[in-house]
Amino acid sequence: MVHKAPNINLAKNRKVSNVDKIINWAFSAGRIIIIVTEGIALCAFLYRFTLDSQIVDLHSKIKQKQAIITLYKDNEQTYRQLQEQLSRLTALAPQGKKSVEIFRAVLEATPPEAIIDNVSYSANSIKLQMGFFSKSTIGQFVNSIQKIPDVDKVSLDSIENKSSTAVINVGITISLKKSLVSS
Numbered sequence: 001m002v003h004k005a006p007n008i009n010l011a012k013n014r015k016v017s018n019v020d021k022i023i024n025w026a027f028s029a030g031r032i033i034i035i036v037t038e039g040i041a042l043c044a045f046l047y048r049f050t051l052d053s054q055i056v057d058l059h060s061k062i063k064q065k066q067a068i069i070t071l072y073k074d075n076e077q078t079y080r081q082l083q084e085q086l087s088r089l090t091a092l093a094p095q096g097k098k099s100v101e102i103f104r105a106v107l108e109a110t111p112p113e114a115i116i117d118n119v120s121y122s123a124n125s126i127k128l129q130m131g132f133f134s135k136s137t138i139g140q141f142v143n144s145i146q147k148i149p150d151v152d153k154v155s156l157d158s159i160e161n162k163s164s165t166a167v168i169n170v171g172i173t174i175s176l177k178k179s180l181v182s183s
Contacts, residue, residue, distance in 0.1 A: 124178075125176040142172070151177070
């Protein structure tokens with residue numbers, strides 16, 4: 001005969017009710033929700049490391065760009081100053097051409113026997129220190145200077161006769177017309 005071991009069951013045999021099913025389902029679903037939530041949190045934590053490395057890379061790129069901009073700052077200032085000077089020179093170019101024309105006319109009017117010692121130019125006048133060998137040459141020079149269209153008036157500032165060298169030193173101021181000065 002076979003001897004059966006006694007079966008001891010301390011739990012009551014009971015039917016599984018709907019409440020028990022819901023509780024079992026909630027515990028299983030709760031475990032799944034907790035596992036999924038922890039997985040999402042772990043992914044977010046790991047993604048944070050990639051974002052941190054991207055932020056560090058961006059900061060280093062920004063510092064590099066700032067260094068480049070700092071290097072070009074002086075060049076930019078030089079460029080702006082050159083542009084400003086060019087615009088000023090462009091505005092002065094017509095006046096410079098006119099000044100050259102006036103100088104050329106004065107030089108053409110200068111007799112060959114005259115000696116130019118000093119020339120100074122300002123915006124509204126030209127001052128000459130010259131030496132002449134005769135009085136008539138001085139008169140011819142002054143008359144020819146007065147015929148230049150841009151000359152307003154001619155004045156003799158000083159006349160000095162050096163008998164030792166036979167030269168008459170003359171200081172002449174040529175006043176220019178106002179239309180030339182303002183342009």
